[in-house]
Amino acid sequence: MAFPTETVYGLGADAFDPEAAKKAYAAKGRPSDNPLIVHIAKFEDLYRLTPVFEDEKEAEICALASKLAETFWPGPLTMIFPKRAEVPKETTGGLDTVAVRMPASKPTLELIEYSGTLLAGPSANLSGHPSPTCFRHVEEDLSGRIDGIIAGDDCEGGIESTVLDVRTMTILRPGLVTPEMIAAVTGKEVRYDKALFSKPSEDPNYHPMAPGQKYRHYAPKAEMRIVPRDRLMKRVEEERAKGRKVGYIERPEAKTFFAMLRKFDDEGTDVILASALPEGDSLSFSIMNRVLKSAGYNVEE
Numbered sequence: 277m278a279f280p281t282e283t284v285y286g287l288g289a290d291a292f293d294p295e296a297a298k299k300a301y302a303a304k305g306r307p308s309d310n311p312l313i314v315h316i317a318k319f320e321d322l323y324r325l326t327p328v329f330e331d332e333k334e335a336e337i338c339a340l341a342s343k344l345a346e347t348f349w350p351g352p353l354t355m356i357f358p359k360r361a362e363v364p365k366e367t368t369g370g371l372d373t374v375a376v377r378m379p380a381s382k383p384t385l386e387l388i389e390y391s392g393t394l395l396a397g398p399s400a401n402l403s404g405h406p407s408p409t410c411f412r413h414v415e416e417d418l419s420g421r422i423d424g425i426i427a428g429d430d431c432e433g434g435i436e437s438t439v440l441d442v443r444t445m446t447i448l449r450p451g452l453v454t455p456e457m458i459a460a461v462t463g464k465e466v467r468y469d470k471a472l473f474s475k476p477s478e479d480p481n482y483h484p485m486a487p488g489q490k491y492r493h494y495a496p497k498a499e500m501r502i503v504p505r506d507r508l509m510k511r512v513e514e515e516r517a518k519g520r521k522v523g524y525i526e527r528p529e530a531k532t533f534f535a536m537l538r539k540f541d542d543e544g545t546d547v548i549l550a551s552a553l554p555e556g557d558s559l560s561f562s563i564m565n566r567v568l569k570s571a572g573y574n575v576e577e
């Protein structure tokens with residue numbers, strides 16, 4: 277069952293059933309050992325996933341997590357905790373930790389409550405396709421492959437949640453909740469995982485902390501290139517002069533980016549040119565993380 281969230285649509289699977297993650301990935305079209313995010317409906321659901329709240333030695337983590345949850349849940353922040361034995365390795369991609377978030381979508385919170393379990397949920401797209409930000413995208417990719425879709429609103433956020441390791445205050449996947457926002461609430465220094473600054477395939481010894489990061493993601497069918505902003509229109513003209521059908525994105529935005537890639541593919545675009553966002557701003561960094569992956573790190577100087 278696919279469900280709406282404020283980031284992207286998810287494909288629900290019983291988080292406590294070892295077979296469920298496998299089935300969700302089969303529907304997405306690729307076997308995978310990616311760790312999944314478990315979606316909860318109320319803070320107390322966390323107690324079913326992690327033992328930290330019973331452990332006095334973990335008081336600091338608990339206090340941090342509670343503060344973050346109070347501010348950002350329901351919303352686009354995923355936190356990583358040590359997992360309970362009841363959470364199968366199939367859900368966590370073999371890791372001893374579990375990723376958790378509370379999505380901000382009323383029908384989905386109700387679905388979780390109604391299910392009597394908690395829902396692991398990868399994005400509800402065919403593997404490799406851009407993430408689905410509306411009901412129609414899920415239908416295009418997964419119709420006939422899954423039991424149903426809860427047709428909710430279009431996603432407000434448009435890129436996947438920020439993934440934070442609370443123990444180390446490290447962001448493993450950048451999103452709409454920025455390091456500055458997390459630091460303001462916790463008073464802690466927040467850093468980005470170093471892997472976020474390098475092209476994944478370049479270093480064969482590279483083992484990312486967030487394993488999902490190593491796969492090629494979000495790719496449109498069209499060739500995609502990132503170009504400096506001041507050269508964008510010149511490059512559009514050059515590509516058109518070659519007789520190619522060009523799609524261009526002047527200023528990539530979280531809410532519309534994945535939908536634009538899908539639209540260009542529907543229109544039979546040959547090449548997509550996206551201008552790079554200026555460096556130095558956290559929100560731009562989160563958006564460029566998706567733009568770079570979609571373009572396979574194809575950057576023109």
Ligand code: TXA
Binds near residue numbers: 285313352356489
């Ligand atoms: O916004 C979202 O997070 C969406 C919606 C549906 O909630 N979900 C989503 O799930 O993006 P998915 O499966 O596409 O991404 C899960 C990612 C993994 O690829 C990995 O980067 C990180 O979350 N992750 C999950 N569990 C982890 C863990 N135990 N340790 C480190 N990273 C983990």
Ligand code: MG
Binds near residue numbers: 398399407
């Ligand atoms: Mg995904």
